[in-house]
Amino acid sequence: MSQIIPSNQKIYDNAHIATNSGQEIPWTLNAADNSISVGLEDIKRAMSLSETSPFENEFLPLLDKPEQNKFFEYISKLFQGEEPAPIKVCINKFNILSYWLISAKKLSSTLIAGFIKPIFICPNTNDLISYFQQLFDSSHYGILVTDSDTKIILCNSCFERSTLYDVSDLLGKKTSIFSASKHGRKFYKEMWEEIRNKGSWSGKILTKRKDGVAIPQQLTIQKIISKDNNVFFFGICSDLSRALDVIDGTQRGGIDLLTQLPSESLYKNKIDIALKILPKGYGLMVVSFSPSFLEENRIEGRKILGNSIAQIQGQIISGFIKNEVFSIAIPYPKSSDSSHSLAIFDTIKNVFEKIKLGANEEVYDVVTETTIGVSVLGLDANSSTRLVSHSLQAMYEKHITTNHRVCFFNQSLHDKAKSRIQLEQTVAEAIREKRIDAYFQPIVCTQSWKAIKYETLCRLTSAEGEILNTQEAISVAEDLNLISELDLVVAELAIDARKQLSKIHGRDIEICFNISINAGKPIKSLFKNVARMLRKHVKDLPYITLELTESAYFNSESSNSEILHRLRKSGLKVAIDDFGTGYSSFAYLKNGNFDILKIDREFIKDITLGSHNYYIVKMITELSHTLGVEVVAEGVENEEEIKILQSLNVDLIQGYYFDRPKPIDEIDECDFESLTGNLKTELKHIHSNTELTYRPTSIDPEVHLVTIKEIFDSTDFTVLPVLNGKRCVGYVDRETFNHHCPISLGTDKETTRDLHSLNKPASLMMKTKFVEIHETFSHYEVKEKIRNGREFPWIVINDNGDYVSMIDNHSAIQYLNQDCPIR
Numbered sequence: 109m110s111q112i113i114p115s116n117q118k119i120y121d122n123a124h125i126a127t128n129s130g131q132e133i134p135w136t137l138n139a140a141d142n143s144i145s146v147g148l149e150d151i152k153r154a155m156s157l158s159e160t161s162p163f164e165n166e167f168l169p170l171l172d173k174p175e176q177n178k179f180f181e182y183i184s185k186l187f188q189g190e191e192p193a194p195i196k197v198c199i200n201k202f203n204i205l206s207y208w209l210i211s212a213k214k215l216s217s218t219l220i221a222g223f224i225k226p227i228f229i230c231p232n233t234n235d236l237i238s239y240f241q242q243l244f245d246s247s248h249y250g251i252l253v254t255d256s257d258t259k260i261i262l263c264n265s266c267f268e269r270s271t272l273y274d275v276s277d278l279l280g281k282k283t284s285i286f287s288a289s290k291h292g293r294k295f296y297k298e299m300w301e302e303i304r305n306k307g308s309w310s311g312k313i314l315t316k317r318k319d320g321v322a323i324p325q326q327l328t329i330q331k332i333i334s335k336d337n338n339v340f341f342f343g344i345c346s347d348l349s350r351a352l353d354v355i356d357g358t359q360r361g362g363i364d365l366l367t368q369l370p371s372e373s374l375y376k377n378k379i380d381i382a383l384k385i386l387p388k389g390y391g392l393m394v395v396s397f398s399p400s401f402l403e404e405n406r407i408e409g410r411k412i413l414g415n416s417i418a419q420i421q422g423q424i425i426s427g428f429i430k431n432e433v434f435s436i437a438i439p440y441p442k443s444s445d446s447s448h449s450l451a452i453f454d455t456i457k458n459v460f461e462k463i464k465l466g467a468n469e470e471v472y473d474v475v476t477e478t479t480i481g482v483s484v485l486g487l488d489a490n491s492s493t494r495l496v497s498h499s500l501q502a503m504y505e506k507h508i509t510t511n512h513r514v515c516f517f518n519q520s521l522h523d524k525a526k527s528r529i530q531l532e533q534t535v536a537e538a539i540r541e542k543r544i545d546a547y548f549q550p551i552v553c554t555q556s557w558k559a560i561k562y563e564t565l566c567r568l569t570s571a572e573g574e575i576l577n578t579q580e581a582i583s584v585a586e587d588l589n590l591i592s593e594l595d596l597v598v599a600e601l602a603i604d605a606r607k608q609l610s611k612i613h614g615r616d617i618e619i620c621f622n623i624s625i626n627a628g629k630p631i632k633s634l635f636k637n638v639a640r641m642l643r644k645h646v647k648d649l650p651y652i653t654l655e656l657t658e659s660a661y662f663n664s665e666s667s668n669s670e671i672l673h674r675l676r677k678s679g680l681k682v683a684i685d686d687f688g689t690g691y692s693s694f695a696y697l698k699n700g701n702f703d704i705l706k707i708d709r710e711f712i713k714d715i716t717l718g719s720h721n722y723y724i725v726k727m728i729t730e731l732s733h734t735l736g737v738e739v740v741a742e743g744v745e746n747e748e749e750i751k752i753l754q755s756l757n758v759d760l761i762q763g764y765y766f767d768r769p770k771p772i773d774e775i776d777e778c779d780f781e782s783l784t785g786n787l788k789t790e791l792k793h794i795h796s797n798t799e800l801t802y803r804p805t806s807i808d809p810e811v812h813l814v815t816i817k818e819i820f821d822s823t824d825f826t827v828l829p830v831l832n833g834k835r836c837v838g839y840v841d842r843e844t845f846n847h848h849c850p851i852s853l854g855t856d857k858e859t860t861r862d863l864h865s866l867n868k869p870a871s872l873m874m875k876t877k878f879v880e881i882h883e884t885f886s887h888y889e890v891k892e893k894i895r896n897g898r899e900f901p902w903i904v905i906n907d908n909g910d911y912v913s914m915i916d917n918h919s920a921i922q923y924l925n926q927d928c929p930i931r
């Protein structure tokens with residue numbers, strides 16, 4: 109037989125690559141005597157061995173055990189009458205690696221005949237190493253090798269690039285560091301079981317990169333066993349993040365690979381768990397929507413949206429189901445109305461605001477147009493399955509006939525949503541037709557009790573002449589992106605009114621108005637518009653305050669606030685509104701972006717001495733004053749609140765106590781001195797505590813009864829404090845003293861025992877339970893303690909806890925009766 113490949117034909121560094129034109133070497137197998145006949149010389153030649161080199165005498169020993177098994181299996185199939193596809197076997201002998209294609213036919217019940225043909229011959233192992241290296245260094249697929257414990261031994265640079273790891277980060281680490289914690293433990297367990305049992309696994313999977321981002325990969329893991337039975341795992345993977353169409357519609361381990369969100373059953377499982385641990389006072393709703401992206405944007409759009417949903421912080425659960433629907437289960441704090449409609453609307457709005465943050469404009473626009481189906485736990489569903497299916501039903505049926513995009517499965521929520529749509533129309537119309545009025549509420553100084561500023565509050569009127577609820581109307585105007593327009597109109601009205609208000613009061617009155625940052629446009633352009641409007645009123649700037657609520661402005665370092673910064677230099681003031689609610693944080697107190705802080709009514713309402721709110725307001729006020737910020741208390745409704753706020757040094761007070769917001773022609777000169785006439789005298793005494801207290805002779809714990817008797821006999825003190833050093837440890841009052849002092853003492857009937865008791869020390873007589881009060885106490889604290897039935901005497905202490913003086917019932921009662929100090 110002739111040589112298949114010329115021995116000098118060298119391809120790829122000395123390698124001999126047999127091509128399809130390689131000669132076929134005939135072979136037969138005779139079952140009668142179990143003999144295989146094949147041209148061994150031809151094989152030897154094909155392997156480029158010289159005539160004289162030693163070679164096997166038979167074919168079978170050329171094959172390793174696994175290859176022999178493959179060969180036997182092939183033969184047995186042939187004898188059984190099947191027509192199996194040709195097999196490839198490897199001959200690894202004489203330092204030469206070669207691959208052969210074997211094909212054959214059954215000629216009779218005992219005879220098989222066919223051809224054996226070389227397909228790859230590598231005549232030395234050095235070459236093999238070079239091939240391996242080149243394959244290993246491929247820039248198209250990543251390679252990772254681990255030991256039998258899945259500890260990483262090696263990876264190629266393509267793998268490093270796609271996972272952002274450096275090989276040195278990985279050596280010795282377990283492959284579990286790539287787990288994107290999305291597929292769940294069961295998925296990985298099954299995968300490794302398959303690899304251990306069947307020798308390999310292949311599929312699509314999400315892999316976590318070093319930066320935490322999960323990327324889709326096509327991965328094959330191959331188990332490899334060395335001659336000495338060591339096991340290795342060989343992973344070959346390609347990054348699919350640029351081939352998203354390949355993973356579109358694919359699920360692995362309960363995860364949709366494109367959106368990386370749980371698919372239906374895992375999603376429902378998660379909801380079931382959430383239902384079990386839902387905190388008291390919380391409801392849960394499921395919101396489903398299927399954005400219709402343009403076909404060419406669909407894959408990218410879904411991926412981005414999935415990503416942005418996954419990034420929402422908080423307790424939400426999300427899923428991608430039916431291969432087209434995004435679904436989110438959201439807990440919400442129940443509100444006071446029976447269907448919790450306000451809380452539900454708000455929660456939906458918030459979640460979609462958050463989705464907006466993570467998505468690009470294109471994706472968000474599509475989401476904005478999408479119909480949203482909502483199902484609510486307890487109202488229309490009680491299980492994850494129902495919740496999900498009802499939300500889908502509401503979404504597909506577009507329950508609401510109008511074009512509004514939120515559709516509730518529950519009828520009453522529906523109706524509420526509908527009335528919201530009506531309100532939207534009314535508000536839009538009122539703004540369009542300029543049915544906008546300004547009302548004014550005084551802001552009163554706690555020193556002079558005069559109104560020194562007014563806040564402008566807008567009032568919108570419906571076509572029927574009904575004044576709309578301002579809070580609601582503002583929120584709707586924000587949603588409709590009409591708020592900036594409205595704010596500018598109100599601002600002009602406010603600045604106009606300032607002159608008239610000043611005239612009414614006979615002095616310069618400052619004016620405040622609200623600017624909503626939640627206006628659906630970049631803050632910068634919003635401020636630009638405000639600045640443009642204010643340019644016409646430069647002279648008024650020192651009398652104008654902008655009230656802003658959102659954190660966006662106060663958080664920002666420079667870019668947003670630059671425009672306002674300039675205006676502030678010309679005298680404009682900026683107030684943080686509703687401080688203490690929502691977004692506000694102490695962090696931005698220090699950045700100096702504002703001049704006035706308005707404490708929300710939430711902290712003012714029913715404030716009492718020593719209450720939680722009391723200390724909050726105290727702290728806010730003290731901190732603000734340190735930073736040169738003026739403090740306004742909002743929503744003050746009664747005298748008690750005023751007294752406390754005044755004692756806390758709040759600068760200004762706004763609230764119904766002084767006046768409700770009114771149209772300008774109903775405002776008169778009235779200052780609030782008459783209203784606060786009584787208040788003023790009371791307030792004057794707040795810190796003049798010394799007049800209420802007195803200092804009777806104090807005694808040591810060792811002082812004897814006889815000494816105490818002398819003090820009581822010679823003074824009208826009712827109580828004597830017992831001091832251990834500077835601390836008060838108890839007191840002896842006349843009643844206690846009488847109890848310990850025998851009646852016969854000092855009389856004729858005096859006994860030895862009586863005389864003995866003269867030595868009794870104060871520590872054995874004193875009462876040790878008493879009320880402590882700090883030396884800076886206020887009038888109200890005294891009243892409060894009396895109202896709460898705290899018994900006298902009270903021990904007045906300083907910051908160190910040392911005794912200062914005391915208050916007994918006589919001094920307190922006299923003080924309060926006359927409302928003027930005694931002693």
Ligand code: C2E
Pocket residue numbers: 549564565566567577578579582591594595598622623624655685686709742743744745762763764765769
């Ligand atoms: P705000 O800026 O916190 O205004 C104070 C709100 O509290 C006003 O409600 C006022 O009438 C009310 N209020 C004042 N004193 C008391 C009190 O003693 N007790 C109670 N319970 N409430 C008191 P109003 O006028 O209904 O306005 C509601 C909100 O609407 C305002 O809250 C403000 O955030 C917004 N708003 C009003 N006008 C405008 C405007 O022109 N533009 C913008 N962007 N928002 C506005």
Ligand code: CA
Pocket residue numbers: 563622655685
């Ligand atoms: Ca305000």
Ligand code: CA
Pocket residue numbers: 685686706708742
């Ligand atoms: Ca406010």
